[in-house]
Amino acid sequence: MNKFLITASAIALMAFAAPLASAQDTDTLVIGTDVDAGTLDPRLTRDTTASRTADLIYAGLVHITPTLEVVPDLAESWENPDPTTFIFKLRPDLTFSDGSPLTADDVVYTYSTIIDPDFNAPQRALYTPIASVEAVDPQTVKFTLSAPYAPLLTYMDIGIVPKALVEGGHDLALNPVGAGPMKLVSWNRGSEIVLEANDGYWRGAPEIENVTIRIIGDNSARAQAFEAGDLDVIQSPLSPQDIERLANDDRFGNAIMAGLGVNYINFNTRDPLLTDPKMRQAFSMLIDQETIVNDIYQGVDQVAHSIILPSSWAYSDAISQPTFDLEGAVALFNELGWTDSNGDGVLDKGGQDLAVTLATHSEDPNRVQTIEYMQAIFEMAGVKATAQITDWPSFSTNYVQQGQHQIALLGWLNIVDPDRLMFAQLTTDGSTNWGGYSNTEVDALLQEARSTLDQPARAEAYQKAATILAEELPYFIVSAQGYQLFYAKDLPVEVQATPRGNFRGLIGFTD
Numbered sequence: 001m002n003k004f005l006i007t008a009s010a011i012a013l014m015a016f017a018a019p020l021a022s023a024q025d026t027d028t029l030v031i032g033t034d035v036d037a038g039t040l041d042p043r044l045t046r047d048t049t050a051s052r053t054a055d056l057i058y059a060g061l062v063h064i065t066p067t068l069e070v071v072p073d074l075a076e077s078w079e080n081p082d083p084t085t086f087i088f089k090l091r092p093d094l095t096f097s098d099g100s101p102l103t104a105d106d107v108v109y110t111y112s113t114i115i116d117p118d119f120n121a122p123q124r125a126l127y128t129p130i131a132s133v134e135a136v137d138p139q140t141v142k143f144t145l146s147a148p149y150a151p152l153l154t155y156m157d158i159g160i161v162p163k164a165l166v167e168g169g170h171d172l173a174l175n176p177v178g179a180g181p182m183k184l185v186s187w188n189r190g191s192e193i194v195l196e197a198n199d200g201y202w203r204g205a206p207e208i209e210n211v212t213i214r215i216i217g218d219n220s221a222r223a224q225a226f227e228a229g230d231l232d233v234i235q236s237p238l239s240p241q242d243i244e245r246l247a248n249d250d251r252f253g254n255a256i257m258a259g260l261g262v263n264y265i266n267f268n269t270r271d272p273l274l275t276d277p278k279m280r281q282a283f284s285m286l287i288d289q290e291t292i293v294n295d296i297y298q299g300v301d302q303v304a305h306s307i308i309l310p311s312s313w314a315y316s317d318a319i320s321q322p323t324f325d326l327e328g329a330v331a332l333f334n335e336l337g338w339t340d341s342n343g344d345g346v347l348d349k350g351g352q353d354l355a356v357t358l359a360t361h362s363e364d365p366n367r368v369q370t371i372e373y374m375q376a377i378f379e380m381a382g383v384k385a386t387a388q389i390t391d392w393p394s395f396s397t398n399y400v401q402q403g404q405h406q407i408a409l410l411g412w413l414n415i416v417d418p419d420r421l422m423f424a425q426l427t428t429d430g431s432t433n434w435g436g437y438s439n440t441e442v443d444a445l446l447q448e449a450r451s452t453l454d455q456p457a458r459a460e461a462y463q464k465a466a467t468i469l470a471e472e473l474p475y476f477i478v479s480a481q482g483y484q485l486f487y488a489k490d491l492p493v494e495v496q497a498t499p500r501g502n503f504r505g506l507i508g509f510t511d
Contacts, residue, residue, distance in 0.1 A: 027208070027209040027210055028208075028209070028210040028211070028212060029208045029210070029211045029212070029232050029233065029491070029506060029507060030211075030212045030214060030230070030231050030232045030233070031211065031212070031213050031214065031231065031232065031233045031234070031503065031506070032214050032216050032222045032225060032226060032231040032233065032234040033048075033049050033052075033213055033214070033215055033216075033222075033235075034049075034215070034216070034217055034219065034222065034237055034363050034364070034392075035047055035048070035049050035215065035217065035363060035392045036049060036189060036190050036191075036193075036215045037049045037050035037053050037054075037187075037193065038050050038393070038397070039173040039174075040053060040054055040057065040172065040173060040174065040175075040176040040184065040187070041054075041161070041172040041173045041176065042054040042055075042057075042058045042158055042159030042161065042172075042176075042178070043110065043113060043114050043119070043121050043158065043159075043161065044121060044122065044173065045122070046122050046396070046397075046401075047392070047396070048413055048501060049193075049213065049215070051414070051502075052501060052502050052503050053193055053195075053213060053503075054159050054176070054178070055157075055159070055180065055502045055503065055504060056180055056181060056182040056195060056211065056503055056504065056507070057097075057159070057176045057178040057180050057182055057183060057184060057195065058159020058160065058161070058176070058178030058179065058180045059073050059074050059159060059160065059178065059179045059180040059181075059201070059202075060073055060074065060156055060157035060158050060159055060160060061073060061074050061075040061078075061088050061107065061141075061156045061157070061160070062075060062078075062153060062156045062157050063157055063504075063511070064154065064157050064416065064498075064500065065498070065511040066496060066497065066498035066499070066500075066505065066511060068154070068416055069511075070153045070154060070156075070157075071511065073157065074090055074091060074094060074102070074107075074160060074179060074202070075088040075089060075090055075091070076089055076090065076091045077089045083145075083148040083453060084131075084144060084145040084146070084147065084148060085142065085143070085144055085145070086142070086143040086145075086152065086153075087136070087140065087141070087142050087143075088107070088140070088141045088142075088143070089139060089140055090102070090103070090104060090107070090138075090139040090140070090141070091139075091202050092139065094179060094202060095179065095200045096162050096165075096177050096178060096179050096200075097177055097178060097179065097180075097183040097198045097200060098162075098165070098177050099200065100162060100164065100165070102160060102162070102179050103135070103138045103139070104135035104136070104137065104138055104139060104140055104141045105135050105138075105163055106160050106161065106162055106163045107133070107135070107141045107160055108133050108134060108135050108141060108163075109161070109163035109166070109167075110158070110159075110160045110161050110163075111127065111130060111133045111143075112133060113161075114127050114158070115127050115128060115130055120431075121431075122431060122432065123155075123158075123424065123431070124424075124431050125423055125424035125427070125430055125431045125432070126151075126155045126419075126420070126423070126424065127155065129145045129146050129147055129149040129152070129450070129451070130143055130144075130145060130146075131144050131145055131146040132144045147451045148451055148452065148453050149450055149451065150417075150419075150449075150450060150451075150452065150453050150455075150458060151416075151417040151419045151420070151450060154416045154417050154420075155420075159178050159179075159180065160178070160179060161177075161178070162177055165177055174187070179198075179200070179201065179202075180198065180201060181197065181198055181201045181203065181205070181206045181504065181507060181509065182195040182196065182197060182198055182206070182211055182507070183195060183196060183197075183198045185210075190215060191214070191215060192212055192213060192214045192215060193212070193213040194210070194211075194212050194213075195210065195211040195212075195213070196209065196210050196211075197209045197210070203509065206507040206508045206509055207492065207493045207507065207508025208492075208493060208506070208507040208508055211503070211507060214231065216231075217362070217363040217391075217392075218363070218365070219237055219238050219239045219242065219363075219364065219365055219366075220239050220241075220242055220365070222234055222238075223238060223239065223242035223245075223246065226246070226252075226486060227246070227249075229488075232487060232488045232491060233485070233486070233487045233488070233491075233495075233506055234485075234486050235483070235484060235485040235486070235501055236259065236481065236482070236483050236484050236485075236501065237364050237366070238484055238486075239365055239366060240296075240297055240298030240299070240300050240366070241298070243256075243298075243300055243484050244298070246486045247484075247486075251488070251489065252486050252487065252488065252489060253486070253487050253488075253489050253495060254484065254485060254486045254487070255483075255484070255485040255495075255497030256482065256483070256484050256485075257482070257483050257497070257499055258302075258310075258311050258480070258482060258483065258499065259413070259480070259481040259482050259483035259499050259501075260309070260311075260413060260414055260415045260416060260481075260483070260499045260500055261411055261412055261413035261414070261415060261480075261481040261483075262304060262307075262309070262411060262412055262415070262421070262477050262478075262479065262480055262481060263301065263367070263370075263409065263410075263411045263477075263478045263479045263481060264304075264409075264410065264411065264412065264475050264476060264477045264478055265284070265287065265407055265408070265409055265475065265476040265478060266400065266405065266407070266408045266409075266410060266434060266435050266474075266475060267280045267283070267406075267407060267435055267473060267474055267475070267476070268403060268405050268406050268407075268408075268434075268435045268436065269435050269436050269437045269438075269474055270403060270435070270436035271406050273356065273406065274406060274407075276336065277471065277472040277473060278332060278335075278336055279336060280472070280473040280474075280476075281322055281332060281471075281473060282329045282332040282333050282336070283329070283356070283378075283383075283407065284321060284322045284473050284476045285322045285323070285324065285325045285326070285328050285329035285332065286324070286326060286329045286374070286377050286378055286381055286383070287324060287374060287377075287476060287478065288324040288373070288374075288377060289303045289304070289323070289324060289478055289479065290303060290324065291373065292370050292373065292478060292479070293478070293479050296366055296369050296370055296373065297366055297479065300482045300484065301479035301480060301481050301482050302479060302480045302482070303479060303480075304321075304477035304478060304479050304480050305317070305319065305320045305321060305477075306319040306320065306321060306466045306469075306470050306477065307421060307422060307466050307469050307470070307475060307477050308418055308462060308463070308466050309415060309418075309421075309480055310480055311480075312415075312418055313455060313459060314418045314458065314459040314462040314463065316459075316463045316466075318463075319463060319466050319467050319470055320470060321470045321473065321476060321477065322473075322476075326377065326380060326381055329381055330347075330381050330382065333347055333354065333381070333382070333383075334347075336349075337349045337350075338354050338382075340382055345382055346382050346383075346384055347381075347382040347383060353384050354382065354383050354384065355383070355384035355385070355386070356378070356383060356384070356385055356386070356406050356407055357385075357386045357387075357388050357405070357406045357407065358371045358374055358375055358378070358385055358386065358387050358388065358406075358407050358408075358409070359371070359387075359388040359389070359390070359395065359399065359400075359405050359406075359407070359408045359409070360389060360395065360408065360409040360410065361389070361390060361391060361392040361395040361396065361410070362389050362390060362391050362392075362395075363391070363392050367409050367410075368389055370409060370478070371387050371389065371409055372387055374409075375387045395408075395410075396410070400434050401432075401434055402434075403434055403435070403436060405434075409478070411481065412425070413481075413500070413501065414500050414501075416500070418449070418458075418462045419446070419449065419450050422446055422462070422465065422469075423446050423447075423450060425475070426442060426446070426465075426469065426474060426475070427442070427443045427446055427447075428440070428443050435474050435475075437472075437474035439468060439472065441468060442465050442468055442469065445461045445462075445464050445465040445468075446461070446462075446465055448461045449461035449462050449465070483497075483499045483501065485497045485501075487506070491506075493506070493507065493508040494508075494510055496509075496510045496511065
């Protein structure tokens with residue numbers, strides 16, 4: 001039993017020259033981030049700003065420490081009497097920030113909506129092994145699983161929402177009410193999110209009374225705003241040249257470490273051009289990881305060889321994706337019938353030129369530069385490559401998530417378990433399987449890996465799945481991300497960084 005580049009930068013800086021809150025205010029922490037939150041309902045978050053802000057406004061049954069240890073939060077304890085049963089005991093006298101009580105019914109409601117297919121929670125696949133959740137009494141919640149589920153506790157930090165308020169028609173997406181250390185004051189879309197301390201949080205109010213999360217899309221503009229004193233904290237994503245400069249500036253504290261994320265190429269396997277794994281192999285052989293990681297990212301990331309992070313207990317260096325080989329890629333295209341029949345330097349087949357669209361979002365200049373570099377290499381190989389660069393909402397919500405892309409560069413963060421990067425993304429009916437990949441053997445291996453409690457057996461299943469994925473390539477993992485945090489040294493709290501990038505370690509709560 002277990003217990004427990006640059007004109008745009010200048011313009012962006014001018015736009016934020018007159019903030020509502022100053023980074024010099026001793027009771028206010030001003031954090032710079034790259035994208036606005038899409039929603040502040042913790043069950044529906046899809047982007048890092050949303051999830052990190054929700055982690056301040058809401059609290060989950062558990063909290064994940066910077067070392068990825070699962071510790072109690074709203075639940076003061078739990079027990080696991082058998083492999084398919086978890087019983088959580090809530091702390092007494094919990095309340096939401098509006099003063100209403102938080103009970104087992106709210107926990108049941110939160111998880112019942114998440115696993116409801118009609119609710120369409122983005123992370124629903126993380127919770128589908130939950131067969132039922134019930135309130136034993138006002139302070140006790142029982143989860144019954146359909147099968148043993150190894151990573152469950154690492155996903156139980158999702159924020160608990162107030163049942164009565166939501167059922168009464170309250171919109172948490174715009175007006176969140178949680179039981180976390182902060183509560184919403186205002187949200188100026190595209191500009192800033194303003195929070196204040198929640199005195200009703202079970203640990204008491206945080207040391208920082210106010211938090212302003214300011215959205216500055218351009219990485220270099222955000223770094224310059226930090227250097228100018230307009231921001232107290234910035235973190236990844238940052239441009240390599242800014243990381244090096246800030247790391248050598250004695251005015252600032254920093255935390256630089258391996259992250260819990262990847263930059264990857266998402267191949268749309270439903271696209272007629274990309275349905276054949278050999279075509280995806282050929283395109284992957286045109287991705288010059290060494291130049292991308294060491295020159296464009298200037299070594300702040302690490303060249304990846306498979307979908308399993310090098311820091312993971314499931315990692316194996318015996319698994320390897322294709323490596324950069326321009327001549328080999330052309331030979332494979334030729335083998336698949338794409339040849340330069342016209343002598344014009346462009347591969348063609350059946351009278352059709354080999355053409356593809358490479359896409360990413362405009363907020364990250366490193367990704368933009370990567371796509372532009374890939375475009376040049378693709379054209380050297382005889383591929384007509386078009387670069388499509390759009391803002392994050394258009395790129396993510398209206399393009400990739402709708403399966404409209406061909407080859408897209410983006411990232412996954414918060415990979416606290418291999419399951420988090422693989423199951424929802426690469427099983428046939430996965431909720432974030434935007435590329436439409438389907439392989440019954442991979443489905444079975446990923447299901448097996450999450451259903452056994454034996455870690456060596458889990459590792460073996462993940463490695464078998466990763467071997468198939470390195471050959472069939474629905475994803476090509478470009479790099480394992482590094483994580484960087486910079487902060488003003490005169491902050492009135494001890495800063496505790498986490499590779500997840502969450503904000504609780506910035507407001508006076510340390511684990």
